Each structure stands twice: as C-alpha cells, then as structure tokens.
Amino acid sequence: MEIREQLISMATEARTASRFLNCVGTERKNMALAKIAEEIKNNCGYILTENRKDIEMAKHNGIKESMIDRLTLTESRIVSIAESIEKVINLPDPIGVSEGFTRPNGLVINKVTVPIGVIGIIYESRPNVTVDAAVLCLKSSNSVILRGGKEAINSNIALVTVINKALELCGFVRGCVNLIQSTSRDYTNELMRLHGYVDVIIPRGSAGLIKAVCENSTVPVIETGAGNCHIYVDDSADFEMARNIIINAKTQRPSVCNAVENLLVHKEIAKEFLPFIADALLEKGVEIRVSEECFEYLDGYSVNGADEQDFYTEYNDFIISVKTVENIDCAIEHINEHNTGHSEAIITKSLFNSQKFSNRVDAAAVYTNASTRFTDGEEFGFGAEIGISTQKLHARGPMALKELTTFKYVISGEGQIR
Amino acid sequence: MEIREQLISMATEARTASRFLNCVGTERKNMALAKIAEEIKNNCGYILTENRKDIEMAKHNGIKESMIDRLTLTESRIVSIAESIEKVINLPDPIGVSEGFTRPNGLVINKVTVPIGVIGIIYESRPNVTVDAAVLCLKSSNSVILRGGKEAINSNIALVTVINKALELCGFVRGCVNLIQSTSRDYTNELMRLHGYVDVIIPRGSAGLIKAVCENSTVPVIETGAGNCHIYVDDSADFEMARNIIINAKTQRPSVCNAVENLLVHKEIAKEFLPFIADALLEKGVEIRVSEECFEYLDGYSVNGADEQDFYTEYNDFIISVKTVENIDCAIEHINEHNTGHSEAIITKSLFNSQKFSNRVDAAAVYTNASTRFTDGEEFGFGAEIGISTQKLHARGPMALKELTTFKYVISGEGQIR
Numbered sequence: 064m065e066i067r068e069q070l071i072s073m074a075t076e077a078r079t080a081s082r083f084l085n086c087v088g089t090e091r092k093n094m095a096l097a098k099i100a101e102e103i104k105n106n107c108g109y110i111l112t113e114n115r116k117d118i119e120m121a122k123h124n125g126i127k128e129s130m131i132d133r134l135t136l137t138e139s140r141i142v143s144i145a146e147s148i149e150k151v152i153n154l155p156d157p158i159g160v161s162e163g164f165t166r167p168n169g170l171v172i173n174k175v176t177v178p179i180g181v182i183g184i185i186y187e188s189r190p191n192v193t194v195d196a197a198v199l200c201l202k203s204s205n206s207v208i209l210r211g212g213k214e215a216i217n218s219n220i221a222l223v224t225v226i227n228k229a230l231e232l233c234g235f236v237r238g239c240v241n242l243i244q245s246t247s248r249d250y251t252n253e254l255m256r257l258h259g260y261v262d263v264i265i266p267r268g269s270a271g272l273i274k275a276v277c278e279n280s281t282v283p284v285i286e287t288g289a290g291n292c293h294i295y296v297d298d299s300a301d302f303e304m305a306r307n308i309i310i311n312a313k314t315q316r317p318s319v320c321n322a323v324e325n326l327l328v329h330k331e332i333a334k335e336f337l338p339f340i341a342d343a344l345l346e347k348g349v350e351i352r353v354s355e356e357c358f359e360y361l362d363g364y365s366v367n368g369a370d371e372q373d374f375y376t377e378y379n380d381f382i383i384s385v386k387t388v389e390n391i392d393c394a395i396e397h398i399n400e401h402n403t404g405h406s407e408a409i410i411t412k413s414l415f416n417s418q419k420f421s422n423r424v425d426a427a428a429v430y431t432n433a434s435t436r437f438t439d440g441e442e443f444g445f446g447a448e449i450g451i452s453t454q455k456l457h458a459r460g461p462m463a464l465k466e467l468t469t470f471k472y473v474i475s476g477e478g479q480i481r
Numbered sequence: 482m483e484i485r486e487q488l489i490s491m492a493t494e495a496r497t498a499s500r501f502l503n504c505v506g507t508e509r510k511n512m513a514l515a516k517i518a519e520e521i522k523n524n525c526g527y528i529l530t531e532n533r534k535d536i537e538m539a540k541h542n543g544i545k546e547s548m549i550d551r552l553t554l555t556e557s558r559i560v561s562i563a564e565s566i567e568k569v570i571n572l573p574d575p576i577g578v579s580e581g582f583t584r585p586n587g588l589v590i591n592k593v594t595v596p597i598g599v600i601g602i603i604y605e606s607r608p609n610v611t612v613d614a615a616v617l618c619l620k621s622s623n624s625v626i627l628r629g630g631k632e633a634i635n636s637n638i639a640l641v642t643v644i645n646k647a648l649e650l651c652g653f654v655r656g657c658v659n660l661i662q663s664t665s666r667d668y669t670n671e672l673m674r675l676h677g678y679v680d681v682i683i684p685r686g687s688a689g690l691i692k693a694v695c696e697n698s699t700v701p702v703i704e705t706g707a708g709n710c711h712i713y714v715d716d717s718a719d720f721e722m723a724r725n726i727i728i729n730a731k732t733q734r735p736s737v738c739n740a741v742e743n744l745l746v747h748k749e750i751a752k753e754f755l756p757f758i759a760d761a762l763l764e765k766g767v768e769i770r771v772s773e774e775c776f777e778y779l780d781g782y783s784v785n786g787a788d789e790q791d792f793y794t795e796y797n798d799f800i801i802s803v804k805t806v807e808n809i810d811c812a813i814e815h816i817n818e819h820n821t822g823h824s825e826a827i828i829t830k831s832l833f834n835s836q837k838f839s840n841r842v843d844a845a846a847v848y849t850n851a852s853t854r855f856t857d858g859e860e861f862g863f864g865a866e867i868g869i870s871t872q873k874l875h876a877r878g879p880m881a882l883k884e885l886t887t888f889k890y891v892i893s894g895e896g897q898i899r
Contacts, residue, residue, distance in 0.1 A: 311898035433894025476851025480729035
C-alpha cells in the first residue's frame with residue numbers, strides 16, 4: 064500500500080475512534096488511564112528490553128550522550144511515567160464544559176467544549192512523550208497519531224503496544240492511540256498533508272523540526288516553539304532580586320525552553336550591576352558573552368564577545384548573552400526584534416515601566432519581578448502540559464488539557480426562523 | 482523590487498503599525514472609525530466613479546450578473562457601509578479584557594486579550610468586505626493586509642485611499658490598512674508564504690479559494706468554509722414546525738453559507754412528510770433532488786434524482802437534496818460523512834434524540850428545532866462578523882471581534898524563583 068493510503072487508513076480508523084471517545088464519559092476514560100498506568104508498570108521488563116535495543120543502536124550510531132540520556136528508560140523512570148498518569152486522572156475532564164446565553168428571540172445558545180478529533184504529534188526521541196501525549200489526548204477524548212523520533216522506535220512500539228492492550232481490556236475501540244511504525248521520513252511528510260483527515264498537528268522538539276512542520280503542513284499546526292527568553296534589568300531594579308531571578312532562570316535547568324538566554328541591562332546601572340551579576344554567573348559556571356560596550360565594565364572578568372547571532376540563539380546551555388540598553392524602550396524594541404514569543408521578564412521597582420513592558424512586549428508570558436522558568440503548565444496550575452505554544456492562534460503559552468479541546472455551539476429553539 | 486521583497490516591506494510596515502495600534506486606546510480608535518465613516522460618505526462620488534470602472538470592465542469581460550451585483554456600489558450601499566461602521570464603533574473594545582488568578586507562591590497571573598498583530602485577508606470581488614475587514618481589524622488593534630479580487634481593484638484602491646486619508650487625519654501611523662494593488666496571482670501566493678511576517682490569513686470566498694489557501698499557506702489560516710448544511714426531520718417531529726424551518730433555511734436567502742442544502746427524513750414518516758414538504762418547497766420554486774427510495778412517496782410530484790455528488794454539494798441556490806434514513810444514528814452518520822462542519826439541525830420532540838444529535842454531530846453549530854440561518858455573528862449577538870469558521874482551532878462558528886484577538890499571560894511577582 065502507498066504511504067498516503069496507509070496513513071489515510073490509519074487516520075480514518077482514528078476518526079472512528081475519536082467518535083467513540085467523544086461518547087465515553089469521564090469515569091470510563093479515567094478507568095482506562097488507570098489501566099494504562101498499571102499495564103506500564105506490569106510490563107516494565109518488556110519495555111526496558113525494547114528500550115535497551117534503541118540505546119544500543121544509538122550508541123552504535125554515535126548519538127551524543129545528552130540525547131541518549133533522554134532516550135533512556137529505567138525502572139524508576141517508568142514508575143514516574145506511571146505516576147504522571149495518576150496526576151492526569153485527577154485533573155478535571157475538559158470536555159462538556161459549557162457556558163450559555165439566551166437571545167431575545169428565545170434561542171438558547173450554549174458554547175460547549177468538545178474534543179478536537181484526530182491529533183497528530185510529531186516529536187523527537189523521548190519515549191516519555193509517547194505516554195504523555197497519548198494520555199493527554201485520551202483524557203480530552205481525542206484520538207492521536209504519534210510520530211516519534213526514529214532512535215526511540217522500539218521503545219515507542221513497546222509503549223503503544225502496552226497502552227493499546229490496556230485500552231482493549233477496557234473495551235475501547237481500536238484506533239484511539241496510533242503509532243507510525245516506519246521510521247521513513249516520507250511518513251512524516253505525508254502525515255502533514257492529511258488535511259481533512261487529521262485536525263491538528265503539534266510538533267514538539269527542535270526549532271528545525273518545528274520550522275519544517277510549519278512550512279510543509281496543510282493540516283493546521285500549533286507551534287510549540289523555541290524559547291529565546293530575555294530578562295531586562297531596569298535602572299530601578301533591586302540588585303539582589305535581579306541576581307536571584309537571573310541565576311534561577313539561567314541555571315536551574317538550562318536545557319529547557321523557559322530558561323533565560325539574554326540579559327539586557329539599563330546603561331545607567333551597567334557599571335555597578337554587570338560586575339555584580341558576572342560574579343554570580345561565573346560562580347555557577349555560566350559562560351558570559353557580552354556585546355562590545357560591556358567590556359569596559361567587566362575589566363578582568365573572564366567573558367567573551369557576543370556577535371549579533373548570539374542574540375538570536377537559544378543556547379539551552381550554561382551560556383548567556385549580555386547587552387546594555389539606553390532605556391526601557393530600547394529593551395522592548397530589542398526583545399520584540401529578537402524573541403521567539405515565549406517568556407520575557409523585567410526586573411524593576413517602577414510601576415510605569417512594569418506596565419509599559421507588560422503591554423508592549425510581544426510574548427506568551429511577560430513577567431515583572433519573577434523568573435521566566437514559571438512558564439509551565441504545572442506552575443500555572445493547569446496540570447500536565449503538552450507543550451508551550453509560541454504562536455498566537457488557538458493556544459498561547461502552556462498548553463494543557465483545555466487547549467486540546469475545541470467547542471461547538473449547541474442551540475435549542477422552539478421553531479425559531481429568520 | 483521582487484514580489485516577496487515588496488510584500489515583506491509592506492508586512493514590516495504593518496508590523497510597526499500593529500505596535501502603534503496596540504497602544505492606541507478605545508476612544509482614539511473609535512474616533513478614527515468615525516472619521517473613516519465620514520470620509521467614505523464625503524468621497525462617495527470618487528468611490529462611485531472608480532467602482533464604475535470596475536463594473537464596466539466586468540461587463541466587458543462577460544462576468545455573470547450575480548457577481549456584477551456584488552461588485553456594484555451605489556450611493557445607498559455606500560451609506561449602509563458607513564452605517565455599519567457606526568455599529569462597530571458601538572461594540573465593546575475586545576482588547577485588554579483580562580481574567581486572573583493568584584498561585585500559591587503569590588504569583589499573580591493575568592490572561593489579557595491582545596491583538597493578533599498583522600492579519601492577511603484574501604477575498605473575492607466584494608468592495609464592502611474591504612471596509613468591513615479594515616474596520617474590524619482596526620477596532621481590534623490589528624493591522625491588515627487586504628488582497629481583494631481583481632475585478633474590484635479600482636473600487637478597493639479608492640476605498641483604502643479614503644480610509645488611509647481618514648487615519649492620517651487622526652494621526653495614525655502609515656501601514657495600519659494595506660492593500661495589495663497588483664492583481665497578479667503571484668502576490669497572493671507570496672502573501673501566503675510570509676510566515677513570521679503575517680500572523681494569520683483569513684480567506685473569504687469560494688471553496689476553491691479557501692482550499693488553495695489552506696494547501697499553500699505557511700502562515701496559520703482560519704478557514705471560513707463552505708456550508709453544506711443539513712436538517713434532519715426525526716420521526717417525532719412536529720410537521721408544521723419542520724416545514725417552517727426548512728422553508729426558512731432553504732429560501733430566505735439561499736446564496737449564503739448557513740442556508741440548508743440537504744434534508745434527511747426518518748423513514749417512518751417519509752410517506753406522510755415527503756409530499757407535505759414537497760408541496761411547500763415546490764410552491765417556493767425550489768428544485769427537489771431525491772435519492773432513489775423517495776420516488777415512491779412522491780408519485781406525481783415534479784422532482785429529480787439526486788446522485789451521491791448532490792449530497793456533497795453546497796448549491797447556494799433554490800435546490801435541495803432529500804434522502805430518507807433508517808433512524809437518527811444513520812442521520813448522524815450521514816451528516817458527519819458529508820457535512821462541512823458548519824450548521825446542522827434536528828427537528829424533534831424527543832429529548833434523547835436532541836441530546837444525541839447535539840453530542841454526536843460534528844459541526845460549529847448544532848440546532849434543535851430552529852433554522853440553520855441563525856449561524857451569524859449578528860444573530861448570535863456578537864455584532865459584526867468577519868466570517869464563519871468551519872475549522873476547529875482558534876475560532877469556530879461566527880468570528881467577530883473577539884476572534885481577532887489572542888492573549889498573553891501578564892505575570893506579576895515579588896522576586897519568585899523556582
């Protein structure tokens with residue numbers, strides 16, 4: 064069978080399954096999720112064996128250590144995957160939430176949340192995403208087509224097999240959770256072109272992956288983009304607060320998208336603040352890359368020069384670029400020019416500057432006097448998240464269960480006509 | 482200059498203008514809208530002269546009458562365009578609406594509505610859409626790039642010139658309202674590929690236009706799709722109510738997307754109901770196309786046969802396709818297979834069947850005992866609309882000012898870190 068036909072067949076089964084999921088109540092969905100958690104724990108040995116194959120192949124292919132780490136499952140990681148399912152069970156069902164109003168002609172219009180339908184998720188070689196994505200889609204009554212990175216294919220097949228066994232035991236129809244088992248890129252390309260069969264594609268992973276999906280997909284895409292995040296230290300900032308926030312945002316977990324990558328400092332405080340923060344950053348082992356004008360304030364410090372490209376770069380590492388700015392307007396302009404629309408922060412004591420920054424910076428999350436690291440479904444109180452949207456349509460910022468729903472208008476009349 | 486460079490230059494100016502519009506308050510926006518209405522009325526002669534050129538060219542090119550009618554402006558149509566601007570002035574500003582909550586760590590998280598940014602609108606030869614789109618975008622603080630049908634180019638240039646004169650008089654920066662003045666298709670194609678420069682593209686027009694945009698755009702698209710709408714007459718339906726609703730939904734304005742195109746009748750009532758509704762439809766001059774099994778109930782009636790294609794067709798005309806179904810499940814299945822996700826109705830006295838139909842039919846608006854013609858921004862009480870979305874992301878159903886906004890999270894702390 065041709066690739067497109069295979070995928071259409073998979074998507075058609077997923078569509079039927081989505082209609083089934085649409086009619087399954089909360090209790091039955093939660094029972095199925097509990098069964099999945101149970102089966103994942105029960106099949107720990109099988110999953111680890113299959114994961115081992117992926118790891119050996121990755122080592123054989125010289126894949127770098129950090130990637131092998133993300134690929135690796137252990138008994139304790141499997142337990143924590145199962146535990147995260149328990150958390151999703153405890154979240155409220157996002158489906159069937161309604162708000163309504165009555166029109167002057169007596170029509171009662173209710174806006175009711177409903178599943179999106181068939182969701183495609185394209186991601187890299189992290190087996191935990193396979194379970195997260197399947198579980199969030201099931202909780203929101205969507206069927207899902209998973210397309211994970213090729214390095215994790217054996218792990219993914221094992222996990223989806225276990226998930227589907229659990230769903231079958233609970234009497235769920237086939238096609239709720241689907242995995243593309245071929246590792247050929249042609250499948251990814253065709254998946255993106257299933258307009259009418261797949262309702263949305265969510266890419267999770269590197270900037271390159273996301274760009275490729277945005278440019279080639281005929282299916283609507285929700286970008287979960289890169290985070291080139293900034294902290295601007297205003298001239299009225301409290302230095303200690305600024306230092307604590309910058310160190311937290313840069314070093315608490317530098318590999319994630321809400322870590323800070325760029326520091327902008329009001330020129331009036333540069334002379335005092337730059338050495339102060341450089342001490343703290345260097346002590347934490349952070350490489351500092353500064354623009355030209357900073358060098359005079361950092362005489363004797365071990366810092367490197369930053370070029371223009373540095374200010375567009377999401378390092379995801381113990382590196383930060385630093386620059387001084389004339390004033391808050393220049394800071395806002397710099398951020399709107401260089402950012403990816405993720406998370407930006409100002410450290411200030413000025414109410415006016417906080418308001419100006421919040422109003423004018425174009426990003427999913429704009430902070431005053433707090434770390435950018437809070438842009439996260441759990442930290443926002445939304446529960447589990449499927450990613451952070453850096454685009455403006457449908458979802459922006461942390462995407463949790465609610466963002467996996469759409470709505471319909473359910474209208475009730477007594478014979479009204481126009 | 483290359484086409485892409487021209488459009489990037491236009492979009493960059495539009496981006497700057499969008500940052501200006503983001504900071505303009507409600508009063509100033511409303512004053513500018515009032516000035517636009519005034520200038521349109523004051524420049525009626527100029528607009529009509531330019532419109533005349535388009536009409537003559539259209540006649541010369543043998544464009545069909547109904548299209549020339551949509552292209553034609555008259556003094557009274559211009560007055561009604563200006564009046565519709567007054568209505569938008571009176572609508573509440575959709576920007577800056579916020580809802581917030583406080584996290585256990587004291588972070589205050591506010592979700593605030595903000596403009597989307599730069600909106601591209603691709604539409605056919607209806608000059609009134611030029612004004613509608615510009616006005617709705619301005620009211621929601623978005624800048625807009627308009628790409629109207631080539632047959633209306635002189636009218637559109639005149640209208641946008643007048644709009645921009647009004648904006649200039651109000652001290653607005655250049656680039657808030659932009660029109661692509663070349664009629665070459667290459668501009669449309671490049672506009673769709675300005676990912677990163679344009680935030681969303683909204684196509685308005687024929688199914689062909691919308692399909693082309695969805696398949697080729699790298700910019701996110703909101704589909705305002707076709708309406709292949711159904712009415713299902715359940716076995717418990719009140720015949721008179723069913724007739725009134727069907728006649729209204731088919732004949733009150735057959736050219737619009739929320740008109741009904743297909744009638745499904747429960748087989749138990751077919752013998753009685755089909756002649757009853759055929760009388761009413763034929764009296765209104767509606768052509769009836771029936772599937773095979775209906776003929777026996779309509780002996781002596783002037784009806785035609787429907788083929789499978791008829792049930793996929795949005796006639797936009799005095800034509801309706803008719804079919805009997807075994808039961809409500811078959812009706813739902815037929816609708817989900819053939820519909821375009823717009824508006825669907827059931828006529829029934831059964832609460833269970835109303836609930837089942839409302840839950841399972843996949844469409845933007847699902848009616849019980851009311852005409853599909855109500856799917857409309859004004860009828861829903863949303864005020865002016867920019868189209869009816871038939872997709873599931875961001876907006877579904879009537880798209881009004883709120884759907885031209887996105888949001889950001891504005892977070893206020895006192896030094897919180899993770």
